Amino acid sequence: MTQERQFGNTILNVENVSLSFGGVKALDSVSFDVLEGEVRAIIGPNGAGKSSMLNCINGFYKPTECTIAFKGESHHQMETHQAASMGIARTFQNIALFKGMTTLDNVMTGRNLKMKKNFLWQSLYFGPAVKEELEHREAAERVIDFLEIESIRKTVVGRLPYGLQKRVELARALAAEPEMLLLDEPMAGMNHEEKEDMCRYILDVNEQFSTTIVLIEHDMSVVMDISDRVVVLDYGEKIADGTPDEVRANQRVVDAYLGVKHD
Template sequence: MTTARKFGDVLLDVEGISISFGGVKALDRVSFDVKEHEILAIIGPNGAGKSSMLNCINGFYHPQEGMITFKGVPRHQMRPHEAAVQGIARTFQNIALFKGMSTLDNIMTGRNLKMKKNFLWQALYFGPARAEEMEHRAAVENVIDFLEIEAIRKTPVGRLPYGLQKRVELGRALAAEPDMLLLDEPMAGMNLEEKQDMCRFILDVNDEFGTTIVLIEHDMSVVMDISDRVVVLDYGRKIADGSPDEVRANQDVIDAYLGVSHD
């Protein structure tokens, strides 16, 4: 990176979020904010509430307490597709693609919300519907070019290796042209080279499209390298929030996540 990147205003503000499943408190009054163009990582040991946090932002779960404000608009109850309409896209920890469909078609589904013509028009594939389809195809090709997956354009996703499937999933999220991208363990199960590729793509997305990125990740080295800011959760509570260096030096984090040192 040659120049320091500039962050904008607060894009997402999470305030005092709590959610519990039966007796288990998955999140306990967690607050943080995300600024425009920022890459924020949420880390924490297993069961710390990371995925729950993402699911709350995404509208998958509805927090029992607290408030989430996105683009200055507070919201209480919201469904995932409403979140998508507002400009939030995500990928999943367990890849959720249509295995029998090609890479191209899978990424095309990411354009679904942008398609204005109704089902009948699309089925007839005529006039404006056709022009619209071509416009979307161009957007999808842009994503394919960006992620360098030209060679697998027409390959059914089920036949691809895991690392590439992850990339296709990122492609589908990007096709929605989101303002904010939620990535749930984008590098889980990848080898070193695939991880490096994915890191580069995440940085490029942030740089090229100015997309704000919130990611959950286990791999500490990855998080420290690419994030602007890190939020650490442990047993549903936020125990740290700061730059990678600050978090690395934080005693609570070392104890909770990296293990207590014995010297």
């Protein structure tokens, strides 16, 4: 990022998130904030607690103690349903798509929460429900066009190559028109071109829809290129927080990644 970017207020503020599995402390009072419209990266060595952090934010894990404030609303613990309806969408490290369903159906599930007509109308598939379904179908098609996956609209996603599945998962998350997008290793396992495409999509989403993005990524050059600020975790603790340049210069980060010399 060469030009100076302007961000809005704090959209997400997590304070003192602690989480343990049995005796293992996955997160140890981690705090950080995310500003509206920024691309925030969470990095760290394997097992540092990055994915756990995302899981706490959208309610998959219930941290023992913490406050998570999203858009000014404070919660002790999030519920998945609540997080989704407040505008948090996410993708997973090991792709969680509906493998037996088509791309279009997968994307449409992303719009489920936006459907207002009650269950009875929906099941009758009659009158207002049909109109609503068509409107949502249009929105889903827009997302599909945006991510250039028109050609696989009717393909069952279980048959798609890995890179495309990742893109479909992003499409499903985008279909919910989220205010904040949590991406768990969106580029893992991709080749160079696929990574470049993915970076472009992420930046486009950020720019065109001013969606706030929180991402976990292992590819350092990618992280340094696209993120505005970076949080570094190691063994469940926050060891650094700042712009890519600041983080790169931080001695503790260098130690965590390269190891410390013991005399």
